[in-house]
Amino acid sequence: MTKVFEAADATNLMTELRRSFDSGVTRGTEWRVSQLKKLLIICDNHEPEIVAALHHDLAKPELESSVYEVALLRNSINLALKQLKVWMAPDKAKTSLTTFPASAEIVSEPLGIVLVISAWNYPFLLSIDPVIGAISAGNAVVLKPSELAPASSSLLAKLMEQYLDPSAVRVVEGAVTETTLLLEQKWDKIFYTGSSKIGRIIMTAAAKHLTPVVLELGGKSPVVVDSNTNLKVTAKRIIAGKWGCNNGQACISPDYILTTKDYAPKLIDAMKHELETFYGKNAMESKDMSRIVNSNHFDRLSKMLEEKEVSDKIVCGGQKDRENLKIAPTILLDVPLDSLMMSEEIFGPLLPILTVKDLEDSFDVIRSRPKPLAAYLFTQNEKLKERFAMTISAGGIVVNDIAVHLALPTLPFGGVGESGMGSYHGKFSFDAFSHKKAVLYKSFMGDSAIRYAPYSRGKLRLLKALVNTNILEVFKVLLGLS
Numbered sequence: 001m002t003k004v005f006e007a008a009d010a011t012n013l014m015t016e017l018r019r020s021f022d023s024g025v026t027r028g029t030e031w032r033v034s035q036l037k038k039l040l041i042i043c044d045n046h047e048p049e050i051v052a053a054l055h056h057d058l059a060k061p062e063l064e065s066s067v068y069e070v071a072l073l074r075n076s077i078n079l080a081l082k083q084l085k086v087w088m089a090p091d092k093a094k095t096s097l098t099t100f101p102a103s104a105e106i107v108s109e110p111l112g113i114v115l116v117i118s119a120w121n122y123p124f125l126l127s128i129d130p131v132i133g134a135i136s137a138g139n140a141v142v143l144k145p146s147e148l149a150p151a152s153s154s155l156l157a158k159l160m161e162q163y164l165d166p167s168a169v170r171v172v173e174g175a176v177t178e179t180t181l182l183l184e185q186k187w188d189k190i191f192y193t194g195s196s197k198i199g200r201i202i203m204t205a206a207a208k209h210l211t212p213v214v215l216e217l218g219g220k221s222p223v224v225v226d227s228n229t230n231l232k233v234t235a236k237r238i239i240a241g242k243w244g245c246n247n248g249q250a251c252i253s254p255d256y257i258l259t260t261k262d263y264a265p266k267l268i269d270a271m272k273h274e275l276e277t278f279y280g281k282n283a284m285e286s287k288d289m290s291r292i293v294n295s296n297h298f299d300r301l302s303k304m305l306e307e308k309e310v311s312d313k314i315v316c317g318g319q320k321d322r323e324n325l326k327i328a329p330t331i332l333l334d335v336p337l338d339s340l341m342m343s344e345e346i347f348g349p350l351l352p353i354l355t356v357k358d359l360e361d362s363f364d365v366i367r368s369r370p371k372p373l374a375a376y377l378f379t380q381n382e383k384l385k386e387r388f389a390m391t392i393s394a395g396g397i398v399v400n401d402i403a404v405h406l407a408l409p410t411l412p413f414g415g416v417g418e419s420g421m422g423s424y425h426g427k428f429s430f431d432a433f434s435h436k437k438a439v440l441y442k443s444f445m446g447d448s449a450i451r452y453a454p455y456s457r458g459k460l461r462l463l464k465a466l467v468n469t470n471i472l473e474v475f476k477v478l479l480g481l482s
């Protein structure tokens with residue numbers, strides 16, 4: 001029987017990790033590299049177990065597990081290993097006349113002990129990716145995986161315990177009770193992935209200790225489809241980004257489509273056709289699609305689908321099988337804006353299409369709602385692309401594809417407004433777990449009396465000119481011309 005995690009365990013954990021962090025072990029490049037290499041071994045040697053755990057928790061197809069979880073993690077680790085020395089090196093900063101003579105730099109210093117709380121939908125990626133950032137930046141870290149993906153959570157705990165330095169990297173499994181105990185501790189940063197509702201609980205707990213947070217939340221990510229598009233590719237990419245990414249249970253999954261009244265029937269036909277090509281005549285039987293994570297989420301989605309004035313808007317799919325936690329890829333047309341489906345994040349295989357008179361009206365629809373984690377546009381119109389990218393606020397924007405920005409470590413990944421705060425991936429992960437410390441080195445040379453009392457009008461004028469880097473004024477004051 002696994003031991004219950006109690007309040008004393010949480011405080012002991014903090015004491016042990018604080019001792020390790022204070023000893024300086026996690027700050028060394030060697031430690032960081034060794035831990036990152038261990039994470040790589042987990043990916044390289046345990047992929048079949050990871051794929052099996054994901055199949056157990058979500059019936060996730062092997063391709064999605066191997067590529068969107070393990071391969072992406074391998075990429076992150078290799079990038080960190082390759083770039084670590086560059087990331088860790090202090091950045092030279094320019095100095096000014098005010099501080100002359102001096103040199104300055106920005107030192108990336110580890111924050112201390114950080115807590116990573118992750119979600120169930122991509123349990124390996126969303127757990128290990130932030131941990132890569134935390135370790136790269138030289139922190140001690142506690143990971144709390146989601147209890148809703150139990151096989152993945154216990155495999156993560158087992159593997160991380162087996163390979164990583166237990167004095168500075170730990171996994172605590174559990175649900176609300178365990179997370180609440182962890183949240184009572186004083187962390188140096190909390191990195192949370194999950195819903196906005198729980199995000200508020202995390203931020204409230206963090207505020208008590210003035211702990212900074214990264215909140216990787218979700219939201220309703222819209223897809224705008226222009227009639228001037230490559231319809232076949234558009235349909236395929238929307239399907240791959242929706243049902244082909246954990247069956248719509250992904251934070252950057254298309255939540256709803258906006259298109260014109262005239263174009264909607266063409267888009268629906270193309271999507272129906274491609275859905276059949278992807279998943280066959282009976283998509284419920286396809287092995288190439290994850291199932292719904294559990295019966296609570298199944299019921300939540302069913303409720304959305306069965307709502308009055310929604311159920312009669314289904315134009316494709318709609319079949320459900322509670323026993324096997326399956327819902328067919330379902331497309332709906334013009335569901336009411338005040339329906340559950342349009343008020344809450346869907347996070348599942350339902351995809352409503354809203355029609356607008358002019359495509360530009362879709363911009364107003366998006367702007368009238370909370371800022372999403374991602375916003376997508378399909379078009380061949382260059383002006384429209386630019387207008388979308390420049391005027392729509394979202395965590396990230398992709399033109400003519402879905403979700404692929406997540407795979408580019410040169411781009412920050414994170415939300416804005418209701419979809420979250422802070423970002424990570426690549427160097428952004430390192431920065432998310434570092435304090436950018438300002439360091440200024442001065443010598444005893446050039447000790448000018450102008451900032452020392454007794455003050456005078458001349459000192460005042462000279463100091464003002466120096467602070468404003470006004471060389472001409474400096475000379476004027478020195479020559480007594482001002």
Ligand SMILES: NC(=O)c1ccc[n+]([C@@H]2O[C@H](COP(=O)([O-])OP(=O)(O)OC[C@H]3O[C@@H](n4cnc5c(N)ncnc54)[C@H](O)[C@@H]3O)[C@@H](O)[C@H]2O)c1
Nearest residue numbers: 118119120145146175176179194195198216217218219251
């Ligand atoms: N931005 C991203 O990268 C990202 C990625 C995946 C999912 N998400 C978002 O996450 C949401 C889905 O995840 P979820 O919230 O259902 O995941 P979840 O239920 O797994 O919860 C996330 C974490 O919060 C913890 N938790 C739950 N209730 C808590 C409480 N009362 N107090 C403290 N901790 C608690 C859970 O134990 C878990 O570790 C969606 O909104 C989705 O868009 C965002």
